Amino acid sequence: MSFRTTCPYCGVGCGVIATPDGSGGATIVGDPDHPANKGRLCSKGAALGQTLGLEARLLAPQVGGHAADWDSALGLVADRFRDALAQHGPDSVAFYLSGQMLTEDYYVANKLIKGFMGSANVDTNSRLCMASSVAGHIRAFGADTVPGTYEDLDEADLVVLVGSNLAWCHPVLYQRLVAARARRGTRVVVIDPRRTASCDIADLHLALQPGSDAALFNALLVALADRGATDQEYVARHVSGYREALAAARASDPSLTGLAPAMISTFLDWFIATERVVTIYSQGINQSSSGTDKVGAILNCHLASGRIGRPGMGPFSVTGQPNAMGGREVGGLATTLACHLDIANPAHRSAVQAFWNSPAMPAAPGLKAVQMFDAVARGQIRALWIIHTNPAVSMPAADAVAAAIKGCDFVVVSDVTRTDTTRLADVVLPATAWGEKSGTVTNSDRTISRQRAFLPAPGQARDDWRMLAEVAARMGWGTAFGWQDAAQVFKEYARLSGLAGDLGRDFDISGLAGADYDTLPPTRWPVSARKQGGRFFGQGGFFTADQRARLLPVTPRLPVAATSPRYPFRLNTGRVRDQWHTMTRTALAPRLNQHLAEPFLELHPEDAADLGLAPATLARVTSPLGEAILRVAITDRVARGQVFAPIHWTGETAPTGRVDALVAPVVDPVSGQPESKASVVAIAPLAPAWYGFAVSCRPMTPDAAYWARARTEAGWRCELAGMQTPHDWESYARALFSLPEATCLSVEDRIRGTFRLAFMEGRRTIAALFTAADPVTLARGHVADRIGVEGAGLLAGRPAQGMTDAGPIVCACLNVGLNTITAAIATQGLATVDQIGAALQAGSSCGSCRPELAALLARRLEAAE
Ligand SMILES: Nc1nc2c(c(=O)[nH]1)N[C@H]1C(S)=C(S)[C@@H](COP(=O)(O)OP(=O)(O)OC[C@H]3O[C@@H](n4cnc5c(=O)[nH]c(N)nc54)[C@H](O)[C@@H]3O)O[C@H]1N2
Ligand SMILES: Nc1nc2c(c(=O)[nH]1)N[C@H]1C(S)=C(S)[C@@H](COP(=O)(O)OP(=O)(O)OC[C@H]3O[C@@H](n4cnc5c(=O)[nH]c(N)nc54)[C@H](O)[C@@H]3O)O[C@H]1N2
Ligand code: SF4
Ligand SMILES: [Mo]
Numbered sequence: 029m030s031f032r033t034t035c036p037y038c039g040v041g042c043g044v045i046a047t048p049d050g051s052g053g054a055t056i057v058g059d060p061d062h063p064a065n066k067g068r069l070c071s072k073g074a075a076l077g078q079t080l081g082l083e084a085r086l087l088a089p090q091v092g093g094h095a096a097d098w099d100s101a102l103g104l105v106a107d108r109f110r111d112a113l114a115q116h117g118p119d120s121v122a123f124y125l126s127g128q129m130l131t132e133d134y135y136v137a138n139k140l141i142k143g144f145m146g147s148a149n150v151d152t153n154s155r156l157c158m159a160s161s162v163a164g165h166i167r168a169f170g171a172d173t174v175p176g177t178y179e180d181l182d183e184a185d186l187v188v189l190v191g192s193n194l195a196w197c198h199p200v201l202y203q204r205l206v207a208a209r210a211r212r213g214t215r216v217v218v219i220d221p222r223r224t225a226s227c228d229i230a231d232l233h234l235a236l237q238p239g240s241d242a243a244l245f246n247a248l249l250v251a252l253a254d255r256g257a258t259d260q261e262y263v264a265r266h267v268s269g270y271r272e273a274l275a276a277a278r279a280s281d282p283s284l285t286g287l288a289p290a291m292i293s294t295f296l297d298w299f300i301a302t303e304r305v306v307t308i309y310s311q312g313i314n315q316s317s318s319g320t321d322k323v324g325a326i327l328n329c330h331l332a333s334g335r336i337g338r339p340g341m342g343p344f345s346v347t348g349q350p351n352a353m354g355g356r357e358v359g360g361l362a363t364t365l366a367c368h369l370d371i372a373n374p375a376h377r378s379a380v381q382a383f384w385n386s387p388a389m390p391a392a393p394g395l396k397a398v399q400m401f402d403a404v405a406r407g408q409i410r411a412l413w414i415i416h417t418n419p420a421v422s423m424p425a426a427d428a429v430a431a432a433i434k435g436c437d438f439v440v441v442s443d444v445t446r447t448d449t450t451r452l453a454d455v456v457l458p459a460t461a462w463g464e465k466s467g468t469v470t471n472s473d474r475t476i477s478r479q480r481a482f483l484p485a486p487g488q489a490r491d492d493w494r495m496l497a498e499v500a501a502r503m504g505w506g507t508a509f510g511w512q513d514a515a516q517v518f519k520e521y522a523r524l525s526g527l528a529g530d531l532g533r534d535f536d537i538s539g540l541a542g543a544d545y546d547t548l549p550p551t552r553w554p555v556s557a558r559k560q561g562g563r564f565f566g567q568g569g570f571f572t573a574d575q576r577a578r579l580l581p582v583t584p585r586l587p588v589a590a591t592s593p594r595y596p597f598r599l600n601t602g603r604v605r606d607q608w609h610t611m612t613r614t615a616l617a618p619r620l621n622q623h624l625a626e627p628f629l630e631l632h633p634e635d636a637a638d639l640g641l642a643p644a645t646l647a648r649v650t651s652p653l654g655e656a657i658l659r660v661a662i663t664d665r666v667a668r669g670q671v672f673a674p675i676h677w678t679g680e681t682a683p684t685g686r687v688d689a690l691v692a693p694v695v696d697p698v699s700g701q702p703e704s705k706a707s708v709v710a711i712a713p714l715a716p717a718w719y720g721f722a723v724s725c726r727p728m729t730p731d732a733a734y735w736a737r738a739r740t741e742a743g744w745r746c747e748l749a750g751m752q753t754p755h756d757w758e759s760y761a762r763a764l765f766s767l768p769e770a771t772c773l774s775v776e777d778r779i780r781g782t783f784r785l786a787f788m789e790g791r792r793t794i795a796a797l798f799t800a801a802d803p804v805t806l807a808r809g810h811v812a813d814r815i816g817v818e819g820a821g822l823l824a825g826r827p828a829q830g831m832t833d834a835g836p837i838v839c840a841c842l843n844v845g846l847n848t849i850t851a852a853i854a855t856q857g858l859a860t861v862d863q864i865g866a867a868l869q870a871g872s873s874c875g876s877c878r879p880e881l882a883a884l885l886a887r888r889l890e891a892a893e
Contacts, residue, residue: 030219031482032059034469035073036128036462037608039347040064040072040200043550046463046482053080054482063550064178064471068240070199070874071606071620071840077618080221080483084445086458087487098488101455102495105413106502108438109145114409118147118390122400122409125152125360126416127349130467130479132517133492134351134358136509138366140500141383142359144508146388148371148395149409151362153417155397156424156689156702158352160314162361163699164323168331168578170571171368171534172356175564176306176342177197177473177552182208183340186215186302190241190326191312195225196605198346198472199876202226204482206878215302217295219244220312222600222630222672223665228879232294235533235667237286238315238598238706242584244285244292245325246277251296259334266331266568269579273328276581284584299329304340310348311602315705317588320698324580331577337566344625346472351846352468357535357553358521362394363700367521367528368535383524384508396700398424398693405432413440415492416459418610420448422680424702426688427654442492445612448679448686458489462613465491467514474561476537477550493517515545529556534564534571539765587706588694591669595651595708597635600672601687602705605876606840607676608765615681618741622809622837626736626747627677627685629658631711635669636662645805646714646734646749649673651707654689657714657734659747671711720748721804721814723822724765724795731763740812748799757799761785763797776825784823809837809845838880841873849881853888861885 035042043062046054056076060067112120126132141150154162154437165172181187181204192200203856206229208214218230219241225603236244252258253274262268282292299305307330313322326343335341347353359366369376369394381389395403401423403409410434420430433439433452441453444461449473459465463483470476485491493514500509511517522541529536539555540548552561570577591598606620614620631639641647641660649656649671658673666672677685694703716733725743732748746764754760758772768785777783781801786793794816798804814822837845849870858864861881865872871881 031480032478033463033480033482034350034477035069035076036350036479037072038198039203039349039352039472040198041350041469042069042200043474043477043623044069044073044076048310052483053077054083058462059343060479062123064473064475064477065200068200068203068874072608072614074841074874075614075617075619078619080463080611081616082486083273084616085461085486085489086443086445086450086456087459087489089488090456092454093608098490101457102498105440105455106499109411109499109749110503112438113145116410118145119149120410121145121147122395122410122412124400124412124417124419125150125355126153127152127157127347127352127355129351129355129416129492130465130469130514131351131358131521131525132514133415133496134355134360135366135517135521136493136496137650140496140509142365143381143384143386143389144500144503144505146390148362148393149399149400150360150389150394151397151421152355152360153397153422154349154352154355154361155700156315156422156704157311157348157357158314158345159396159699159701160316160319160323160696162356163320164174164327165345167320167324167518167580167698168327169565172354172573173534173564174345174472174474175337176344177563178204179343180306180340180344181205183304184208184214184306185212185304185340186217186298186306188217188219188299188305188307188309189226190246190309191222191314192218192308192310192346193224193226194308194499195228195879196876197310197348197603199874201346203875205229206875213602214299215298217298221667221670225605231297232291232522234285234287234291234295236601237284237586238670239318239587240285240584241313241322242318242325242582243280243694244287244295245322245329246301246582246584247278247280247282247292247767248329249274249277249325249332251300252329257300257301258332262334263332266570266576267579268574268576269581270332272581274578276583277328280582280584284586295854304525305335306340306342306344308344308346310346312705315703317694317699317703318585319696321580321582321585325582328579328582331579335846336390337563342563348741350351350471351469353472353474354468354476357470359447362396368533369528369531376531379527383527386508396695398695398700398702401429404436409437409691411437412436412447413442414453415442418447418449418612420452421610421686422535422675422688424688424691424693424704425653426686426691431502435791442495442510444489446680446802447610447612457495458487459488459495460485460491464489468518468548473552475550475552475810478548515843518545526556529554529558536650570614587703588707589692589706591706591708595710596669597709597711599649599651599687599707599709600666601675601691602672604674604676607674609676610678611676611681615739618739619837619840619843621740623840625738625745626684627658627674627687628661629711630661630663630666630672632666632668632670633662633664635800636660639713641711641713647689648712648714649709651690651692651709655684655786656685656687656690670710670826681738684734685736688763703720714749716749716751716807717753718750718799718801720750720797720799721806721811722746722748722764722795722797723812724736725816726795728764731768740815742813742815742817745808745812757785761787761795761797764797767795773823786823791818792816796822839870839873839877842869844868844870849884850888853885859885
């Protein structure tokens, strides 16, 4: 039997068909009938089957690090929250939630803390992600409304990607854009300080100075006005503040962007000449100390040109997490109520309070994420519940946040696995994971889709909403939290949204209150007697008092921290193609760990030369707040003075690779969103005494200044480096592999300074360590594949004659490596990505690697010229 469900990763919200195999696993394919993906999946979605195993799962509640039963764990949680409320009042409790929670989980959490505990201290990782877009939408539109739909990408003639690496972060949407471009020649402009994989399809790449986007969009507003390209009728009827916004735009200086005037002109010309323009924006805009203003500068241009709410045009904030949108709808942020109602509005408050029949309701917004962890550090928060997020890794000033959590009186963490954050908790509650739980999520274009359970709950794991409802019941509010299943929660929520609709809000799904939850098809909101799906604002109708949109005067501001002789580099951070956030699930899939297997620092060749950093050595990166050690990746994709590091590695996977230890907790004054993309750092060579690479059939316990481990098909691989050479490599390796007894073979090359050890079980090599004074050169994929294989001579470190090494994996779906691809390009004369697909299948499944294939072809061509 198969189940229709929704991918738990990004905000594209792809439909998935899961077919359980009867032994805890399932095969996963894209759902051809889902409007978001029409059958396509990216590498992460396609590998979901590899993440379903139970080996890493939390299966029982823990109190103080020891297994406990549910009754005592939940009883303790209820007691401690009750005590904090009684002794210190509602400001002493807090929930920190996640845009990956299901809408039903979110609704219950929000109802419990806002309506019953009477505290607005509920915030979410969406504060690190979407808050500037939310604040920008509310300022301009009067509500957090995403005007357009995915179909707009099919119908646009110009798509501007600003601060969005769509190719890696929203791959199925990107493929949709690629297809539209092939069909109608859609022009693409990428605005990003870094040359990303998305630039593969760019007709123009504007590598602007970090943080300077508002200066560019202000220049666009001025050009729209000066060249008569505004929509005067739309402005006259539906917009206010035009004159002030234009005056501020005129006063701002386009040279802040650092772009050549001709490049700016091309962008302005294209925008002005094209009616159907979609501007997609994401974290390069939001994660900034001027994020809300940057959003405002973009919205100004679309509003002034009337390019909003009609087919093929509009500003489009794409959401990161699968239910970032749902969490905003449900009121998961400290600054909102529920159903897009406003916490500061007395009429809204009393409507919700009456509906909930609740004893208490905060009258003002609560603490936003960064403030919340500051309050935890100060001891103001006495009881904290963290659900479905890993703030010890993902918050700015991550070391300080981890210390604050550790020092807090009482911390509960609900998760599916052990993380850097669960390790700091007093109580750890095991949650059911994707595939075991049931609910709804809303994607970037307002489409609500069902997640359906297709596997049983393992061990004692429980649904997130149920844990919350059970604590509520123990605190005396059983009646208000007495739902039997997620469907009942959803129905209550849909009814409440009807009330919001009556109060004039955009979010109204009251039409779903009577729908059959089990069979609910993907449905775009609103769903009410007033409006069904579709776009917003084509004919005005904004959610402000006068129904007009507000244009906003924007004065561009550059990042708060300035580089200095002490911290001369600007640190940009972001995502890689095959990992999801703190890797608690993607790290389980061997396939997803072959693309990029360790944390790295991209820096410009001339900066590398100045710093004396050779390729593949290690760099020590320091900021005023902390330190990280990262693998050096030298590339001209980044500009001089700028470096880029991925956000994914953690204490579990690479303890010195946690980049948020470096990131300053500077926030946007309106949205409270941190400036995660513009910290300042210093960089120096680490100069370790030795480098190592290890493979093993079993988990390893590394002891080294630097290590990063990853799953392989056969076991584990690990990169290592140490500041002192061990006296005895054999005993070092035995400890690393926990193999006190196994037979050890070793080869030393004193001239090259290398040492190789292999541990045998019969004729099988079950573990091997390769060390050298310089970065270990080795056919890593080959060695990782041969571990545990009968008779595989591993110590050579490269394929025996007649065997080839596939090299680092480029196509994760079909497991095709770099060497295989470059060899085929050369020997078979392949010239296009489609020809590579035909010859090797690479790039023919999810398409996420097509930009990389194109880059390989381009390199080959350059070499031939
Ligand atoms: N593979 C993968 N996909 C994901 C995720 C994941 O973890 N892995 N996470 C999901 C989530 S939650 C989110 S929020 C999204 C994020 O999706 P994106 O926002 O597309 O991803 P990021 O890599 O964080 O950042 C995007 C780009 O912003 C650029 N940038 C930095 N500073 C500036 C600036 O000042 N101006 C401009 N214009 N650009 C700048 C960076 O160089 C980077 O290329 O991805 C979602 N999808
Ligand atoms: N420097 C820098 N920092 C950033 C960013 C950046 O670009 N740069 N991006 C920011 C953004 S946009 C985001 S969204 C955040 C993401 O940061 P986090 O939210 O901290 O990252 P995740 O790894 O997604 O954390 C989700 C947690 O939920 C757990 N989990 C999985 N399924 C379930 C479940 O069903 N129930 C429960 N209770 N738990 C579950 C996972 O094991 C994992 O521990 O990072 C932010 N931090
Ligand atoms: S694009 Fe990939 S990660 Fe995002 S929802 Fe679709 S399959 Fe999942
Ligand atoms: Mo995000």
